[in-house]
Amino acid sequence: MERKRIGFIGAGPVGTTFGVRLAEQGYAVVGVADLKDEPARRFVALVPGARRFPSAQELVDAAEVVFLTTADDAIAPLCGSLRWRPGQIALHCSGASTVQSLEAARAQGALVGSIHPCQSFADADQAIAHLPGSTFAIEAEEPVRSLLTEMARALQGDIVVLSSEDKVLYHAAAAIACNYFTTIVKIAADLWNRFGKTPADAVKAYLPLLRGTLANIEAVGYPRCLTGPIARGDVATVRRHLAALERQAPDIVPLYRELGRHTVPIGRDKGTLAPEKAEELLRLLAGRPARPDAEP
8 A cells, every 4th residue: 555644643652653664664654743842852863854834724735644642532523623634544553542532523524443552651752662573453444554554564563353332341351451451560569568668679579470470371371371389279378368368458359359359260261270279268258267177
């Protein structure tokens, strides 16, 4: 497919990352429009040949493909405030918003689509480094689907094609895997305060552990990657965990129980957790009395 002139409305980490990486792959990135000076200047500095447009409408008038890389809630109002041309392509990179947020462009004859990188965008430098090789979720009809597929392939990415109905569940799953992973590590790190160490000490200790865990997921996959007391059927250790948490961090007990409950099936699938131990763990995690014949 012929490569078209591309512009970005929004020079945050997502817009800047796509601009930089697509320009590196030979796409004609003409420029950016952003109300904030610093991110717009950074975009122009990082993308050879790009310029800052005084307004979003002027960028839309100059580009054939326009990425609306703003906050999710701003996509639909921004799209509706602009004049679009028949055959022009309006895109966004939101994981949760569907192409319906670009309906105003479609109503004026533009083609619409979305491409969401399954990646963390804490800042532009980090995102630029990690975008290649990501999985890209694409929601679009042809010919836009082919254009977005070409872009994802140019970025060495894998592709998952989604419908509007799939989009929110896809994004919720990504939030659990990424955002709540961050939360769980912080909760674990904060527990170190209870025995006189700092969360920073905890993070330093956990980083090699977390890298090893991710390596196990990649190398052997589920369920073999699971380690720890539930995978071993170590009921006594889980009982001691619960007792310690109930004494020192009772607010964490419901989370520990729920995560443990979802871990038991992985241990069963791995084959290292015997059925009777799995049943005992589920009773313990649910707060139900142990069977009379259960081990102490």
